[in-house]
Amino acid sequence: xxxxxxxxxxxxxxxxxxxxxxxxxxxxxxxxxxxxxxxxxxxxxxxxxxxxxxxxxxxxxxxxxxxxxxxxxxxxxxxxxxxxxxxxxxxxxxxxxxxxxxxxxxxxxxxxxxxxxxxxxxxxxxxxxxxxxxxxxxxxxxxxxxxxxxxxxxxxxxxxxxxxxxxxxxxxxxxxxxxxxxxxxxxxxxxxxxxxxxx
Amino acid sequence: xxxxxxxxxxxxxxxxxxxxxxxxxxxxxxxxxxxxxxxxxxxxxxxxxxxxxxxxxxxxxxxxxxxxxxxxxxxxxxxxxxxxxxxxxxxxxxxxxxxxxxxxxxxxxxxxxxxxxxxxxxxxxxxxxxxxxxxxxxxxxxxxxxxxxxxxxxxxxxxxxxxxxxxxxxxxxxxxxxxxxxxxxxxxxxxxxxxxxxxxxxxxxxxxxxxxxxxxxxxxxxxxxxxxxxxxxxxxxxxxxxxxxxxxxxxxxxxxxxxxxxxxxxxxxxxxxxxxxxxxxxxxxxxxxxxxxxxxxxxxxxxxxxxxxxxxxxxxxxxxxxxxxxxxxxxxxxxxxxxxxxxxxxxxxxxxxxxxxxxxxxxxxxxxxxxxxxxxxxxxxxxxxxxxxxxxxxxxxxxxxxxxxxxxxxxxxxxxxxxxxxxxxxxxxxxxxxxxxxxxxxxxxxxxxxxxxxxxxxxxxxxxxxxxxxxxxxxxxxxxxxxxxxxxxxxxxxxxxxxxx
Ligand SMILES: Nc1ncnc2c1ncn2[C@@H]1O[C@H](COP(=O)(O)OP(=O)(O)OP(=O)(O)O)[C@@H](O)[C@H]1O
Ligand SMILES: [Mg+2]
Ligand SMILES: [Zn+2]
Numbered sequence: 001x002x003x004x005x006x007x008x009x010x011x012x013x014x015x016x017x018x019x020x021x022x023x024x025x026x027x028x029x030x031x032x033x034x035x036x037x038x039x040x041x042x043x044x045x046x047x048x049x050x051x052x053x054x055x056x057x058x059x060x061x062x063x064x065x066x067x068x069x070x071x072x073x074x075x076x077x078x079x080x081x082x083x084x085x086x087x088x089x090x091x092x093x094x095x096x097x098x099x100x101x102x103x104x105x106x107x108x109x110x111x112x113x114x115x116x117x118x119x120x121x122x123x124x125x126x127x128x129x130x131x132x133x134x135x136x137x138x139x140x141x142x143x144x145x146x147x148x149x150x151x152x153x154x155x156x157x158x159x160x161x162x163x164x165x166x167x168x169x170x171x172x173x174x175x176x177x178x179x180x181x182x183x184x185x186x187x188x189x190x191x192x193x194x195x196x197x198x199x
Numbered sequence: 200x201x202x203x204x205x206x207x208x209x210x211x212x213x214x215x216x217x218x219x220x221x222x223x224x225x226x227x228x229x230x231x232x233x234x235x236x237x238x239x240x241x242x243x244x245x246x247x248x249x250x251x252x253x254x255x256x257x258x259x260x261x262x263x264x265x266x267x268x269x270x271x272x273x274x275x276x277x278x279x280x281x282x283x284x285x286x287x288x289x290x291x292x293x294x295x296x297x298x299x300x301x302x303x304x305x306x307x308x309x310x311x312x313x314x315x316x317x318x319x320x321x322x323x324x325x326x327x328x329x330x331x332x333x334x335x336x337x338x339x340x341x342x343x344x345x346x347x348x349x350x351x352x353x354x355x356x357x358x359x360x361x362x363x364x365x366x367x368x369x370x371x372x373x374x375x376x377x378x379x380x381x382x383x384x385x386x387x388x389x390x391x392x393x394x395x396x397x398x399x400x401x402x403x404x405x406x407x408x409x410x411x412x413x414x415x416x417x418x419x420x421x422x423x424x425x426x427x428x429x430x431x432x433x434x435x436x437x438x439x440x441x442x443x444x445x446x447x448x449x450x451x452x453x454x455x456x457x458x459x460x461x462x463x464x465x466x467x468x469x470x471x472x473x474x475x476x477x478x479x480x481x482x483x484x485x486x487x488x489x490x491x492x493x494x495x496x497x498x499x500x501x502x503x504x505x506x507x508x509x510x511x512x513x514x515x516x517x518x519x520x521x522x523x524x525x526x527x528x529x530x531x532x533x534x535x536x537x538x539x540x541x542x543x544x545x546x547x548x549x550x551x552x553x554x555x556x557x558x559x560x561x562x563x564x565x566x567x568x569x570x571x572x573x574x575x576x577x578x579x580x581x582x583x584x585x586x587x588x589x590x591x592x593x594x595x596x597x598x599x600x601x602x603x604x605x606x607x608x609x610x611x612x613x614x615x616x617x618x619x620x621x622x623x624x625x626x627x628x629x630x631x632x633x634x635x636x637x638x639x640x641x642x643x644x645x646x647x648x649x650x651x652x653x654x655x656x657x658x659x660x661x662x663x664x665x666x667x668x669x670x671x672x673x674x675x676x677x678x679x680x681x682x683x684x685x686x687x688x689x690x691x692x693x694x695x696x697x698x699x700x
Contacts, residue, residue: 110397112362117397146355146404154400187345 006032058129060105060122062087070094070103077101082139083126083155085109085148089141101139104129109147110154118154126155130162137165144169200312200639201669202242203279204272209264210286211237216696220669224686227673233691235673239315239644241269242671245282246313246642247337248292248305257288273311275639282307309344312641314631316624316648323626324610324619328600335416335601338630342637346415353408357592360401365590367394402579409595410572413447416596417566420445426629434621434652434659439606441625446602448594449571449578620651628663640668648672649679657681 002010006028014024031039055061056068063069070076070090080101084090090103106121129135140155142148156166206217212234227235236252240259243251250259260267267286272279284304285293294304301307322330339346424443431441578594579586586593603610603622610622634641643664649657649672661683664670673691674680680688688700 110400112359112366112397112401115362115366117366117394146352146359150359150397150400150404153403154397157400 055105059103060087060107060125061090061103075100079135080137080139081126081129081135082141084141085143085151093141099139101137106142106151109142109151111147121151123155123158127158130159130164133162135164137167140166140168200273200275200642202271202311202642203274204270205238205242206270207238207241208268209261210241210267210269211259211261212694213237214261214694216694218689218696218698220671221687222669224665224670224672224684225689226680226684226686227671227689227691227696228677228680229675229691231675234694234696235675235691236317236646238691238696239317239646239671239673242271242311242642242644243313243315244286245269245271245273245284246308246311247341248284248308251315251317251319255288256286256292259286260288271311280310282310309341312341312634312639313644314627314634314641315644315646316627317644317646318651320623320627321619323623324603324614328598331601331603332596332599334626334630335419336412338633339412339415339419341630341634342419346412349408349411349415353405353412353596356401356405356408357595357597360398360405360592361590363394363398363401364586364592367398367587368590370394371587398583402576405592405595406572406575406579409575410568413449413571413575413596413599414566414568416599417445420601421566422633423626423629426632427625430625430628430632430663431621433663434625434656435618436659438618439608441610441622442604444602444604446600447596448598449574617651617653617656620648621656624648624660631667643667643670644672645670646673647675649674649681650676658683 009031010021010024010028013019013027014021016024019027031042052064053062054064056063056071057066058071059068061068061070063071065072077100080099081104082093082099082101083104083106084093085106085108087105090105093099093103104122104126106123106126108116108121110116110118110121130138138155138159140152142151152168156168159166201222202220204217204219206215207213208215216238218238227238229235240250240252243249244259250256253259265287268283269286270281270283272281274280281295281297283295283298284307287293292304294301294307296307296310323334336346336350340350420443427443428441431438575595579592582593592598605614605618605622608614610619614622631641631643645660645664648660652660658681661681665683670684670686672680672684686700687698690697690699
C-alpha cells in the first residue's frame, strides 16, 4: 500500500483490461517519474477521447460525429452488413480492404456467465436496420470462439424469417504457418470448414 | 518408444537426480516415502503436463524452490527427442524441444506417451462416475489431441448454459423483470429478449459438442471392451468375465440397467423421466431381439427418440427380451438415413447407429454422430422444465458413467479389493494396448502394483507386460518385484537413486 494518491492511481490503472496489479504499479511509477508535459498530454488524450468520440448512431462503431466515417461514405454497399463484436474488429476487417459493405457492431457476444444476453447487445438496432428490406446479405463475423458462434447462431435464427442471405466467416489456418505446427483445434476447425475447390 | 534419460531439478523431493534408462524392465525399489513415485510422476508429467496425483503444479516443485525442471530424452524409432519442461506454479510453464524454446508448452505433449497405473487408479472402480469419465476422455485426448478442444468446448457450453438456466430459474421465481424486451413488440415477437430464445442456441451447441464427445466415447468403449475383458482374463484366469457398458443419460442402446444386482448408486441420477441406459455389452448374438431402453421412460415416443444406438448383442445376463418395435419407429424419425438399413424392427437391430449388423468398413466410424446430436436435442427439450427448476444441465455426457461389471455383478460396491485392483489395472492395460495399436508402444509405468496382487496375478501381470518396449516398476519391498521381470534395478533411498543391476 502506498500514499493515498499513488495507490489511487494504481487502483485505477489496475481496472484496465489486461493490466494486473504488478503492471499497474509499474505504470504508476513510470508516470511518477515522467515529464509533467508528457503526463498532461496523456491525461488530455484520455479526456478528449471521452468528450469527442462517441458511438455511431447507425452501426455502433466509434465515430467523431453522429455517424461514423463508414456509414457516411455513400460508396459503401448498403446491401451488405458485416456484424462484428467490437469496433476493433471493424479496424481489422478494414485493413484487409476486402469488404466494401457496411458494419454493425454488437458491443460484445452472448455470454450468460458474464450476464450478457441479446438485450445487452445492439441486436435491436440491427433488426431495425434490416426492417426495410434493403439489406440482402448479412455476414456474421463474430469471434470464432464458443460465445461468438453462439451469437452467430442466435442471429442467424433471428433473421431467418427475413429471407436474406446469411454467411459466416470461415475460420481457418493462419497464413504463413506450417500446417504441421497449426494447433489441433484450429486445424480441426479448418477441416470442418473445408470447401470444394473449383478448378 | 522408450525414455533413455531422465533428469530432475527441484522436482518433488529431488534436488537433482540424473538417470540413464533402457528399454525393457526397470525396477525402482526402496522403502516408503523415498521418492519412487516422484520419479515416475515426473515422466507422467512429460507425457501429459499434468500429475496423476495432484490437480495443481505447486506440490511438484521442491519445497523452498521456485520452479522445477524435468528433462527427458525420448527415443522413438531411433529418433531422439530432448524434452525439457520448466514448471512454474502460478505462471506459464516453459518448454524446450531439442533445445529450442516452444511458444506453447502444450506442443510437446504427446512426444512421450505413457500409460501409468498407480494406486490412485483404484478410484476408477470404486470412485464416482467422474473418475471413469476422465479415464475415457484422457484416453480420447491421448489418441487424438483434437479432443482436448472438444472437451474444453463442451465444458464451456455447460458453464454458459448453466449460468443461463440459473438466470432463467431466478427470473421465473422472481418478478420476471428479466424480460425487458416484452414491451418492444417486434423484438419480442421474434422471440428475442426471452431467456428461452438463447437457450435454444446453447442447446444446439451443447448437442453438437456433446454428440462429438459422446460418439467418441461410445466408439472408445467398443474398442476397449474386448481388450479389458482379455486383460482381466489374463490376470485372473477362470474368474468371472469383466465387462464394460457405457451408461448414458441419453439412451444409447437397448441394453440397460439389468434388473438384477445394480445398486442404485451405480446409476447416474436419472433426470426426470430419462432413464440411465447404456450400450449393450457382451457377445453379439444376431437372433436376439433388441431390447428396449430400460428404466421405462414416461412414454414410448421419448424413449425411442432417445435411443440412437442399436442393441449390440446382449450382456448375457438373462434380462427379459422385449420387442424393439416402438424404439425402432422413433429411431427412424430421429434419423431418416437409417431407414435403408433397417429391414424390420423385431429380430434385429432397431437402429444401426452402431453398426453391428453390417460389417463396418475398417476405419469407418460406427457411431452415428448426427443421430446422437438429434437425440441429445430432443432429450434436452424433454427435461427442460426440470432444468429450469434446478438450474443445471441434466442430460449429456457430463452425467454419464462407464459401468464396470464382473460376471453378474457390478464391480463397484461388490468386487473384492484384489478384484477391484485387477479391474483398474485391466483398464490401464487395455488403454496401453489401444495406444500401442495406434502406433508406437507407450512407456508402461506400474507404480506399486504388485504388492496388492496374489502370486498368480503377479505372475500373469509379469507375463502380460513382458512384451512392452519399456516398463518401469516401483516397489517398496524387493520381493514384490516378480522374478520373471529381471531387468535394470535402482535402489531409491534418502533422495538418491542408485543403479545396482
Ligand atoms: N514438493 C515437495 N518438496 C519436498 N518433498 C516432497 C515434495 N513432494 C513430496 N515430497 C516428499 O516426497 C516423499 C514421497 O515420495 P514418493 O511419493 O515418491 O514416495 P515413494 O517412494 O513412492 O513411497 P511409497 O512407497 O510410500 O509409495 C515424501 O516424503 C514427501 O514428503
Ligand atoms: Mg509411491
Ligand atoms: Zn457507423
